[in-house]
Amino acid sequence: MTLLLNGASRDVAARTLAEALDELGYAGKIVATAVNGAFVPARRRAECNLSDGDRIEVVAPMQGG
Amino acid sequence: MASFYGFEPQNPLFLGTAQYPSPAILGEAVKRSGAEVVTVSLRREAAAGGAGQAFWSLIRELGVRVLPNTAGCHTVKEAVTTAQMAREVFGTDWVKLEVIGEDDTLQPDVVALIEAARLLCDDGFKVFPYTTEDIVVGGRLLDAGCEVLMPWGAPIGSGRGLNNPYGLRTMRQHFPDIPLVVDAGIGLPSHAAQAMELGYDGILLNTAVAKAGDPAAMAEAFALAIRAGRIAFEAQPIEARDMAAPSTPVMGKAFLA
Numbered sequence: 001m002t003l004l005l006n007g008a009s010r011d012v013a014a015r016t017l018a019e020a021l022d023e024l025g026y027a028g029k030i031v032a033t034a035v036n037g038a039f040v041p042a043r044r045r046a047e048c049n050l051s052d053g054d055r056i057e058v059v060a061p062m063q064g065g
Numbered sequence: 066m067a068s069f070y071g072f073e074p075q076n077p078l079f080l081g082t083a084q085y086p087s088p089a090i091l092g093e094a095v096k097r098s099g100a101e102v103v104t105v106s107l108r109r110e111a112a113a114g115g116a117g118q119a120f121w122s123l124i125r126e127l128g129v130r131v132l133p134n135t136a137g138c139h140t141v142k143e144a145v146t147t148a149q150m151a152r153e154v155f156g157t158d159w160v161k162l163e164v165i166g167e168d169d170t171l172q173p174d175v176v177a178l179i180e181a182a183r184l185l186c187d188d189g190f191k192v193f194p195y196t197t198e199d200i201v202v203g204g205r206l207l208d209a210g211c212e213v214l215m216p217w218g219a220p221i222g223s224g225r226g227l228n229n230p231y232g233l234r235t236m237r238q239h240f241p242d243i244p245l246v247v248d249a250g251i252g253l254p255s256h257a258a259q260a261m262e263l264g265y266d267g268i269l270l271n272t273a274v275a276k277a278g279d280p281a282a283m284a285e286a287f288a289l290a291i292r293a294g295r296i297a298f299e300a301q302p303i304e305a306r307d308m309a310a311p312s313t314p315v316m317g318k319a320f321l322a
Contacts, residue, residue, distance in 0.1 A: 006109040025112030030121055032107065032150030037142065039149035057109065059150055060117025061124070063091075064106025064134045065081030065221070065271030 001052040017048035020056065031060050067244040067266035069213055070159070070191040072130070074101040074267075078257075078291050079132060079246065080284065081271020088123050090280050095127050098284035102130045104161055104269065107151055121154075132193060134161040135181075139174070144181045148190060160185060161215070161248075161269075163195045171221040171249075175202045179209055186210025195248050198232035200239045207243065214243055215269060218260065219250025222272045226256035230263065237264045254283075254290030261294025262302060 003010050005024060014020035017033060017040055033040045034057040040048050050056075066073050080100040085091040095103060105124060110117045124131060133151035138144040141164065148160045164181055166174025173196055182192050186209055194206050198216040206214060216236055219225035227233055228250065237245060247260040248269035257268045268291055277283035 006111070026110075029110065029112075029115070029118060030154060031110050031117075032154045034146055034150060037146060039146050039153075041149075041153060058112075059107040059154070060110035061121035061154060062106045062108035062117055063081075063083035063085075063120060064104050064136055065083045 001050065003050065004053070004055045006056070006058055012050075015049060016046055017050060017056070018045035020050060021045065021058070024058075026058060029060065031058050033058055069193075069244050069267070072102075075099075076101055076288060076291070077246070077267030077295070078102075078288055079104060079248075079267060079269035080274065081269070082120075082124070083271055084275035085280055088120070091275075092123060092127060093281040094274055094284035095129060097281045098274070098288045100129065100284070100288070102132050103127070104132045104134050104271065105155065106134050106136055107147060107154065130159070131155050131157060132159050132161050133157065134195075135163045137165065138163060139165050141177045141181045141184070144177070145184050148181075148185055149188075152190065158189055159191050159193065161193045161195060173197060173217070175199065178202075179205045182206050182211055183209035193246070193248075198229055198236050200236050203236060203240060203243075207240075212244070213246065214240065215246040215248035217249040218247045218256065219252075221249045223250050224252025224273055225250050226252055227259055230259070233260065233265070234263050254286045257287055258290040258294035258297075261291050262297050264298050267291075 012020050012023050014023045036055050076099045078098055078100045079102045081104045133155050135144040135147040138147055144164045164174045164177040166172050182194050185192050192211045193213050193215055194211050195215050196202055203214050219228045244266045246267040246269050247265050251257055251270040252273050274280050274284045
């Protein structure tokens with residue numbers, strides 16, 4: 001299916017958010033996730049089934065004021 | 066010193082971590098200022114990049130508390146989701162809540178701010194709301210569950226100092242027991258000292274240090290000014306008056322006319 005990862009289209013074989021993060025290269029990284037604008041906690045990623053066209057946001061610590 | 070959700074810093078400087086010339090200079094500025102809390106943010110992370118991972122390592126090495134912000138959020142939903150993501154990534158329930166209402170001044174949308182604050186407080190967050198000096202809004206934020214208020218001094222990054230000292234003084238008098246932090250618009254250590262002399266409990270700033278020619282030296286200057294302002298407040302400043310009042314005793318002066 002095709003996901004919108006941080007605003008860019010990506011084709012993945014994954015069916016869940018956890019699988020998608022592994023497939024897209026985020027394994028082991030400190031990130032937080034949202035699907036279609038809603039926060040998905042790390043402990044729920046394995047049970048978070050994805051659908052074609054879902055918007056995935058993957059964010060990490062950054063400088064801020 | 067004031068207590069921010071149970072945390073009582075010796076040094077009430079909340080220092081931003083953005084815009085420094087290098088990570089090393091950011092680290093120097095934090096150390097030299099003695100800041101015990103730094104603000105941080107969340108941004109999209111590329112799988113290949115890993116910039117966020119390196120930044121987080123640097124912050125953890127500094128051994129300071131982090132106050133994640135919701136900078137750039139314009140709606141309640143964006144701000145709440147960002148706060149939830151920040152809580153998981155940074156492992157803290159503190160959040161500097163920003164809901165921006167207008168892009169020229171980055172003025173808070175106080176209506177959305179109050180709503181987001183209520184949702185987050187109900188969800189167990191310890192909310193530090195970036196607000197204006199409006200005391201009615203301040204009261205609503207306290208009703209929502211906030212235990213700290215952070216009025217702006219001037220628009221973010223403007224360096225203009227305290228645009229409305231009267232309003233900030235009024236806010237201090239209206240909320241004598243609430244920890245108050247001036248957040249945003251500070252340009253010079255004297256601005257920070259002025260806010261502390263008004264009885265404010267802390268200063269949150271970023272650009273004035275990060276964009277200075279020597280950020281680490283400026284960070285120290287701010288720390289000294291904040292300390293001076295706090296001591297001055299505790300020492301009970303005199304009231305200003307319109308006419309002169311001689312400080313040297315008039316009695317006993319030689320008659321030489």
